[in-house]
Amino acid sequence: MAQPTPARTHLDWWRSAVIYQVYVRSFADGDGDGTGDLAGVRARLPYLAELGVDALWFTPWYLSPLKDGGYDVADYRAIDPAFGTLAEAEKLIAEAGELGIRTIVDIVPNHVSDQHSWFRAALAAGPGSPERELFHFRPGRGEHGELPPNDWPSQFAGSTEPVWTRLPDGEWYLHLFTPEQPDLNWAHPAVRREHEEVLRFWFERGVAGVRIDSAALLAKDPELPDFVEGRDPNPFVDRDELHDIYRSWRRVADDYDGIFVGEVWLPDTERFARYLRPDELHTAFNFAFLSCPWDPERLRTSIDETLAEHAPVGAPATWVLCNHDVTRTATRYGREDTAFAFATKAYGTPTDLVLGTRRARAAALLSLALPGAVYLYQGEELGLPEVEIPRDRIEDPMHFRSGGTDPGRDGCRVPLPWVADAPYAGFGSQQETWLPQPVNWSSYAADLQAEDSGSMLRLYREAIRLRPAFGDGPLTWRPAPDGVLHFVRQDGAAHCLVNLSATPVDLPDHSELLLGSGPLDPQGRLPQDTAVWLRA
Ligand code: NOJ
Numbered sequence: 001m002a003q004p005t006p007a008r009t010h011l012d013w014w015r016s017a018v019i020y021q022v023y024v025r026s027f028a029d030g031d032g033d034g035t036g037d038l039a040g041v042r043a044r045l046p047y048l049a050e051l052g053v054d055a056l057w058f059t060p061w062y063l064s065p066l067k068d069g070g071y072d073v074a075d076y077r078a079i080d081p082a083f084g085t086l087a088e089a090e091k092l093i094a095e096a097g098e099l100g101i102r103t104i105v106d107i108v109p110n111h112v113s114d115q116h117s118w119f120r121a122a123l124a125a126g127p128g129s130p131e132r133e134l135f136h137f138r139p140g141r142g143e144h145g146e147l148p149p150n151d152w153p154s155q156f157a158g159s160t161e162p163v164w165t166r167l168p169d170g171e172w173y174l175h176l177f178t179p180e181q182p183d184l185n186w187a188h189p190a191v192r193r194e195h196e197e198v199l200r201f202w203f204e205r206g207v208a209g210v211r212i213d214s215a216a217l218l219a220k221d222p223e224l225p226d227f228v229e230g231r232d233p234n235p236f237v238d239r240d241e242l243h244d245i246y247r248s249w250r251r252v253a254d255d256y257d258g259i260f261v262g263e264v265w266l267p268d269t270e271r272f273a274r275y276l277r278p279d280e281l282h283t284a285f286n287f288a289f290l291s292c293p294w295d296p297e298r299l300r301t302s303i304d305e306t307l308a309e310h311a312p313v314g315a316p317a318t319w320v321l322c323n324h325d326v327t328r329t330a331t332r333y334g335r336e337d338t339a340f341a342f343a344t345k346a347y348g349t350p351t352d353l354v355l356g357t358r359r360a361r362a363a364a365l366l367s368l369a370l371p372g373a374v375y376l377y378q379g380e381e382l383g384l385p386e387v388e389i390p391r392d393r394i395e396d397p398m399h400f401r402s403g404g405t406d407p408g409r410d411g412c413r414v415p416l417p418w419v420a421d422a423p424y425a426g427f428g429s430q431q432e433t434w435l436p437q438p439v440n441w442s443s444y445a446a447d448l449q450a451e452d453s454g455s456m457l458r459l460y461r462e463a464i465r466l467r468p469a470f471g472d473g474p475l476t477w478r479p480a481p482d483g484v485l486h487f488v489r490q491d492g493a494a495h496c497l498v499n500l501s502a503t504p505v506d507l508p509d510h511s512e513l514l515l516g517s518g519p520l521d522p523q524g525r526l527p528q529d530t531a532v533w534l535r536a
Contacts, residue, residue, distance in 0.1 A: 014259045015316040017054035021377045023324045026415045029428030038084035052464035055102035067180040072113035076198045093206045102208035110214040111181040136174035157342030158402035178397045186218045203256035215262035246280040269309040276315035290320045293339040296483045296500040317372035328412045331386035333359035358529045361517035365531035368463045369496035383456035386411040420445035470494045495534040499526045510534035
């Protein structure tokens with residue numbers, strides 16, 4: 001049954017927010033050492049305020065050996081010294097708040113770093129110890145325990161590596177990702193208690209929300225049985241026990257008016273929506289939309305399915321085109337296969353960046369006109385392309401765990417270009433950046449784009465400024481020629497049209513053209529791969 005829509009208050013900011021993802025390591029370098037940091041972010045807060053975003057989501061900034069870009073957390077209550085200090089994080093949260101920008105932190109509950117004090121203690125304490133009960137330690141199979149305890153597949157797409165590692169004392173431990181990311185045992189009360197305290201720790205410091213990493217993986221079948229494709233329930237994905245965990249997290253968040261956004265990759269829309277019930281998570285990332293090809297029917301279906309699956313639980317949709325794990329939008333849309341899938345990532349894929357960029361501009365207007373919250377990934381507003389990183393500079397474990405066939409995810413994590421006429425495109429480094437910037441990187445610099453009314457940056461700024469014209473009500477499709485998406489909101493007062501067909505189309509009657517992703521043709525028609533916003 002549909003939940004009644006509650007009356008809106010400022011506490012509902014997240015229902016229609018524009019949230020900007022900061023990958024700290026690659027955002028801006030304040031101390032010149034080649035790695036982005038909190039000082040760099042603080043210096044660029046005015047840029048983010050001018051862009052007009054409502055909140056920042058920071059990928060993990062905690063103490064970490066950075067074996068998986070910080071998704072291997074050694075201490076949740078400390079900032080990695082490469083990024084700054086806890087005091088600086090507190091200042092950043094406060095300074096952003098003064099500019100009207102909220103902060104979302106990233107919590108990684110499925111696993112910790114192998115350098116986390118709990119795991120070190122578990123290794124030292126040995127088999128059978130209470131310390132090991134916080135993780136999944138098991139004897140191996142086979143005559144001498146030489147075989148892993150089960151056959152679960154790695155959660156790093158394309159990885160051929162096992163999810164178990166054997167210790168010198170003979171026991172094996174489970175890690176769905178790298179061996180440096182041991183999985184926690186969520187059946188243990190201390191694991192639950194600790195995470196609720198970590199949530200409070202960050203809410204007490206003024207954060208407005210928490211992104212939950214790998215949110216559907218925490219709970220495991222206690223028997224750790226082999227994986228059988230299609231068997232229900234799955235031994236480690238989307239288990240029913242998770243909902244009790246998130247209900248209890250929700251009670252913590254409610255004490256602070258905090259919100260959650262879950263990283264929930266699930267093909268089953270009904271199962272997905274369960275996480276968004278009123279006493280669980282507020283929102284979850286829309287990976288179906290992120291993976292959808294540049295195809296009018298598929299996009300429309302994705303939008304309709306998204307809205308339909310969220311409606312019964314009363315949760316707002318989110319619209320995401322890319323993040324730190326996937327191919328950048330301008331590149332993806334410039335390829336023959338415009339869908340995203342980890343399995344199809346490959347070296348040397350032919351790309352038409354002019355085409356991809358035109359579509360990315362149209363997609364920006366499409367997603368920012370839809371009902372719900374929008375996530376932008378740093379550099380998306382600059383139209384950055386995916387970069388093919390030289391193999392000897394790649395750091396992403398996904399590349400190595402695929403045996404070197406998957407280019408990995410570093411191609412979307414290249415340090416941002418800020419100033420065209422400065423070393424390292426003004427990233428702030430005085431020495432080589434942690435990932436190399438390609439030769440033409442300066443041409444995407446924010447300072448150039450700020451001066452160019454036709455730039456991607458100016459399009460995003462304008463779109464975010466004008467977005468309130470679409471209000472917070474529902475969407476209604478209007479009849480449109482084949483290949484054209486046309487919907488209205490605000491009882492028909494605001495229109496969004498996107499032409500994905502080769503035929504230019506006439507615009508409907510309107511009083512004002514608010515914004516276009518590109519020029520109309522000489523006859524005033526909307527050309528291919530172009531979007532407009534109109535006021536009726
Ligand atoms: C999802 C994160 O987005 C990704 O970057 C990370 O590698 C895995 N979870 C494991 O934490």
